[in-house]
Amino acid sequence: MSNQLNVIEARGNTSCFSEQNLERLMVVMKDRIIPEGSHLFWEGDYSDKLFYVKRGRIKLTKSTDEGKELILYMYQAGDMVGQADPFFSTKHSFTAEVIEESEIGVIDQKDLEVLICQHCDFAIDFMKWMGIHHRLTQTKFRDLMMYGKPGALCSTLIRLSNTYGEKHGDTILIHKKITHTDLSNMIGATRESVNRMLSDLRKKDAVEYENGMIVIKDLEMLQDICHCELCPNEICRI
Known part of the structure; x- marks a missing residue:
């Protein structure tokens, strides 16, 4: 085994945003420190926010009627978490649990809608982010x-x-x-x-x-x- 250590780069799912559009997100988000074992949201909660992970790890799970848990996603720094359907009042289909103390930027849906309406380049980047989520889900279910x-x-x-x-x-x-x-x-x-x-x-x-x-x-x-x-x-x- 070589002594040379190379870390594989795992790009966050917001890498599709330009620096300018990521900065626009940073401006509107509200920072919170979430302790380990807490939840960002539960399955069935209203989906009116997105969550940007600045530090820590989050897992997204789905539970069956028998109580079995299926881990669908693991998020880390640079990822944005939440239901990607602005302009619609929907409920979360999954539960987001904090598995390491995390620093989270909370983005309200109304602020996201303003960014999408005011900046067409931001809307395009947001569509790319939604596309990454859909492809990730499709490939996981394929596997x-x-x-x-x-x-x-x-x-x-x-x-x-x-x-x-x-x-x-x-x-x-x-x-x-x-x-x-x-x-x-x-x-x-x-x-x-x-x-x-x-x-x-x-x-x-x-x-x-x-x-x-x-x-x-x-x-x-x-x-x-x-x-x-x-x-x-x-x-x-x-």
């Missing part, structure tokens, strides 16, 4: 539905590597501790089946563990299993 649980797991490992990965020579260290329960919640599988699939990948020398963190040793094997379409990193992320 979950088309290639079985092994394909969904391999896709999730690739997305984790693009979001939290550090290159060490030919391997990639996912520098966030991800439990088997987390992985099972990300792909809608049981923890036991995730244990079994990870054990198979370790036997094939595709992944290993280092200090409790996942190391990807054979990225191409994972890509073959999930029929990877080589999406850009702003789409292929957790």
Whole structure:
């Protein structure tokens, strides 16, 4: 393993905004510090705000009637969180939980509408942001539905590597501790089946563990299993 360390750049989902338009967002947002374990919003709450993550991590989840949790997105600094439908009074379809103490910029819908109405270039950037969200959702459901649980797991490992990965020579260290329960919640599988699939990948020398963190040793094997379409990193992320 090489001593040289390269951090994989995980661009926030607001990278589609120009510097000027991102600054316009910064001006209207109100900063808040949200403690770990709190929630930005619950499923069923009215969607009248967007949330810009300046620091920390947020997970977006969907719960079933049986109480099982499915992790749909993991947000970090540079990401904007919320239901992307200005001009309409809707309710959140998901719950946003703060998993690290976070600094959040809160953007009211009325301020967003003013920016969209006053600046056509901002409206175009906002449409691009909405497009990224739609593509991210489409590719995640493709991975979950088309290639079985092994394909969904391999896709999730690739997305984790693009979001939290550090290159060490030919391997990639996912520098966030991800439990088997987390992985099972990300792909809608049981923890036991995730244990079994990870054990198979370790036997094939595709992944290993280092200090409790996942190391990807054979990225191409994972890509073959999930029929990877080589999406850009702003789409292929957790």
